[in-house]
Each structure stands twice: as structure tokens, then as C-alpha cells.
Amino acid sequence: MSDQADIKRPVSASKNLVEGEYPFTQEDFRNIAAMLHADAGIALPDSKATLAYSRLAKRLRALGLKTFKDYCALVASQAGVEERQKMLASLTTNVTRFFREPHHFDHLKTKVLPDLLAQAKRGGRVRIWSAGCSTGQEPYSIALTILSLLPDAGRYDIKILASDIDPNVVAEGKAGFYDEESCSAIPRDLMKRWFVPNPEDAFKRWGVGEAARDLVSFRELNLMGQWPMKGPFDVIFCRNVVIYFEEETQARIWSRYAPLLGPGGRLYIGHSERVSGPATALFETDGLTTYRLVGGKA
Numbered sequence: 001m002s003d004q005a006d007i008k009r010p011v012s013a014s015k016n017l018v019e020g021e022y023p024f025t026q027e028d029f030r031n032i033a034a035m036l037h038a039d040a041g042i043a044l045p046d047s048k049a050t051l052a053y054s055r056l057a058k059r060l061r062a063l064g065l066k067t068f069k070d071y072c073a074l075v076a077s078q079a080g081v082e083e084r085q086k087m088l089a090s091l092t093t094n095v096t097r098f099f100r101e102p103h104h105f106d107h108l109k110t111k112v113l114p115d116l117l118a119q120a121k122r123g124g125r126v127r128i129w130s131a132g133c134s135t136g137q138e139p140y141s142i143a144l145t146i147l148s149l150l151p152d153a154g155r156y157d158i159k160i161l162a163s164d165i166d167p168n169v170v171a172e173g174k175a176g177f178y179d180e181e182s183c184s185a186i187p188r189d190l191m192k193r194w195f196v197p198n199p200e201d202a203f204k205r206w207g208v209g210e211a212a213r214d215l216v217s218f219r220e221l222n223l224m225g226q227w228p229m230k231g232p233f234d235v236i237f238c239r240n241v242v243i244y245f246e247e248e249t250q251a252r253i254w255s256r257y258a259p260l261l262g263p264g265g266r267l268y269i270g271h272s273e274r275v276s277g278p279a280t281a282l283f284e285t286d287g288l289t290t291y292r293l294v295g296g297k298a
Contacts, residue, residue, distance in 0.1 A: 018053040022060055028068035032056070032087070035075060039088055040165055041224040042244045055090045059083070089166040096134040098178075098185045099141045101239065104268045107287050108235065109145050112266055116234055117149055120156040127233045129260075131223060132241035133162035136173025136208075136216070137182070142237070143212040144190045154214050161229065163221035174218045176208035177201065223253060232262035239289075240270035251277025258282040258293060267291040 018024050032052055033044040044052065056071065063083070065071050074080040075087050099105055116126045130139040139162035146153050164170050177198065183191060183206055195206045221227070223241070236257055242250040254275045257267055269275065269289050283291035 017049045020053060020057065022053075022057055022066070022068055024049075024053050024068045028072055031072040031076070032068075032091075035084065036088065036091055039084070039224070040092070040222060041246075041249045042092070043246045044091070052091060056087060059086060059090060085167070089168050092166050095240070096137045098137045098144075098183060100138065100185075101271055101289075102185075103288055104237070104239070104290065105141060105145050107290055108142070108266075108268075109149065111287070112235060113146060113149055117146070117153075117156075117158075120150075120153075120158050123157075125157040126159070127231070128160045128235040129229070129233045129237065130160060130162045131221075131236060131238040133164050133169075133173060133218070134166075135169045136162060136176060136218070137178070138162070138237060138239070139173070139216045139218075140176070140208055140212055141186075143215040144186065144194055146215065147194055147211060148190060151211075154211055158215060160216045161233075162216050162218045164218075165220070165222045167220050170218050170220050173216075176213055177203075177205040178208075179203055179205050224249075227256070227260075229260070231260035233260050233265060234262055235266045235268070236261060237268045239268060240273070242273055243270060247276065251279065254279035255282070261293045263293070265293045267293070 016024055017026060017029055029046070029049050029052060036042050036044050053068075056068070060066075060068065060071050063071070063074070065074070075084040120126045128142055130142060133139050139160050142160055143153075146158065150156070150158075162170075162173055164173075183195070186195075191206070194209045194212050196209050198205055198207050238253070238257065242253055245253065250273075254267075255278050258279055261267065266286065267275070267283060267290070269291070271289055273289065275283050275291055282294055284294050286292040
């Protein structure tokens with residue numbers, strides 16, 4: 001069932017924002033938006049009311065609730081902690097694909113990895129973080145890029161941390177199965193070498209091979225909460241994530257990345273994003289939506 005299945009048409013009456021199966025008032029929407037902002041830092045403008053209704057109506061149906069007022073009361077209570085996480089997952093956009101914004105992977109392969117992999121061969125460590133990894137295509141694209149240069153990368157101290165706030169997409173990433181359409185952007189030679197066909201799977205999906213899988217560790221992490229990792233990271237990917245945050249929150253995230261990057265560490269961000277706030281003094285541009293930490297640790 002599509003997100004639009006529950007929606008008849010927007011209405012102008014103040015009582016209900018959306019005419020559909022469940023009453024959905026401005027107060028309901030504001031309560032949901034406030035919880036989303038408090039938990040994840042994501043700003044939900046009024047223009048997203050229809051989207052919020054369509055995604056959360058499924059949760060009301062599953063729970064047997066009659067109104068959004070009841071749903072808001074549940075997720076605001078101690079008994080609704082688990083459902084509040086499901087609400088957060090429902091409202092989080094997870095658009096991703098293999099080798100999205102390919103210029104970043106070209107830059108990583110030609111400008112960054114040669115020195116890092118040489119460092120690994122000398123016994124050093126290499127650490128890369130995919131922040132907001134969604135269902136895993138980004139960290140696995142990083143792994144494939146590494147393997148294209150160093151097929152035996154698993155012998156060395158090379159690790160990719162993949163994190164996301166949504167436990168559902170983290171679980172999908174760990175599983176590592178993707179259909180043909182999802183894999184269409186993967187170069188054929190990499191696909192043939194590092195993926196495993198799964199003919200017994202009902203969906204005929206391909207599985208990420210052991211060599212790529214072993215480079216990636218998935219973790220559930222809220223960027224607005226505490227970060228247990230200490231770094232240093234050589235590279236951080238945080239692409240098309242902070243666009244959902246308010247400007248002040250964006251600036252705070254950029255500033256938190258800087259101390260976790262090692263000298264000359266790179267930060268890759270989304271095509272519509274820009275480093276802002278105090279962090280602008282800590283980074284210099286190093287290509288299209290690519291930044292380099294200035295002068296080592298901040």
C-alpha cells in the first residue's frame with residue numbers, strides 16, 4: 001500500500017489537516033514534529049503534514065488506535081518508548097543507492113585511498129565512518145572502492161563504521177542483500193568479484209561477499225546523542241543527512257566531526273549541503289562538496 005492510500009485530499013478546515021481514516025489536527029502534527037526534533041534534530045515543516053499522516057496512519061492501524069491524539073499520548077509516555085522509535089523510523093527518509101554522487105568515490109579512490117592504503121600496508125590503521133548509512137549502499141560502496149585498489153584489504157587494519165538512527169535500515173545493511181535494480185550502478189567487474197548471487201532467495205537478490213562485508217561494522221547511532229567513538233577517522237561520509245536539520249543543528253554537527261578527524265582527514269557531504277558555522281574555519285574545500293581538515297585535530 002502506498003503512502004498516499006489513506007489520503008483523500010487536504011482540507012482547509014482548522015480541525016483536520018488531512019481528510020482520511022483518522023482525525024489529524026494541527027496540535028497532533030505539532031506534537032509529532034516536536035518529538036521528532038527533540039529526538040533526532042529533524043525539522044518537520046507544515047508542508048510535511050500529509051507525509052507524516054500517510055506514514056504514521058499505518059502505525060495507528062497496526063496498533064488498533066482510533067485517533068492521532070491517542071497515538072501522540074502513547075509515544076509521549078513511558079510505555080510508548082518502543083513505538084516512539086518506530087515513529088522516528090517511519091518519518092526518517094532513507095533514500096540511497098550504490099555509488100551515489102560518484103565524484104566522491106572517484107576522489108576517494110584517486111586522492112585519498114592511495115596514501116591510506118600504503119599506510120595500512122606499513123602496519124597503520126585506516127578508519128572511515130559512513131554517518132547516516134541507511135540500508136548500507138554507501139559503506140559497501142566505500143568497501144568496494146577499497147577492494148578495487150587492495151583486494152586483500154581484509155588482511156590489514158582497515159575498518160568502515162556504518163551508523164544510522166533507524167534500527168530497521170541498520171538491520172538491512174547488516175543483512176547485505178540487494179536486488180538487481182539496486183545493484184545497477186555497481187561496475188560489472190566489482191559486482192562479479194565481490195557479490196554472491198543468491199538463487200534460492202525469492203527476490204533473486206545478490207549478497208555482499210565476505211571480503212566487503214568484513215570491512216564494515218553497522219551500529220545504531222543518533223547523531224543528536226552521545227557518540228561513543230573517539231576516532232581518529234581518516235574519512236567521514238555524511239551526505240544528504242543534515243539537510244533535514246535546522247541551520248544551528250547543522251553547524252553543531254560539522255563542529256563535532258572536526259575533532260574526530262585525523263590530520264588532513266576528509267569530510268564528504270551531500271550535493272545540496274555546505275559546511276557552516278564555526279566549522280568553516282576548520283575545513284578547506286578539496287573538491288566538489290569535499291572538505292579537508294585544516295592543520296590536524298581541532
